[in-house]
């Protein structure tokens with residue numbers, strides 16, 4: 001589905017960029033051009049970034065390093 005009609009960028013392209021390490025709207029603008037024209041896509045782009053951030057936080061919380069091993 002097209003997220004940014006002005007630059008013909010899909011949600012798949014944005015999700016792929018995010019999974020490859022792009023973590024801000026500014027970076028998405030630099031690599032895909034999203035949000036640079038009319039800006040109507042910005043809320044959806046922000047939502048995609050937010051969803052990714054939540055999944056990253058869940059991953060980090062589930063995979064906390066065991067510091068007690070390091071202290072021993």
Ligand code: FES
Nearest residue numbers: 004006037039041
């Ligand atoms: S829809 Fe993305 S800049 Fe217009």
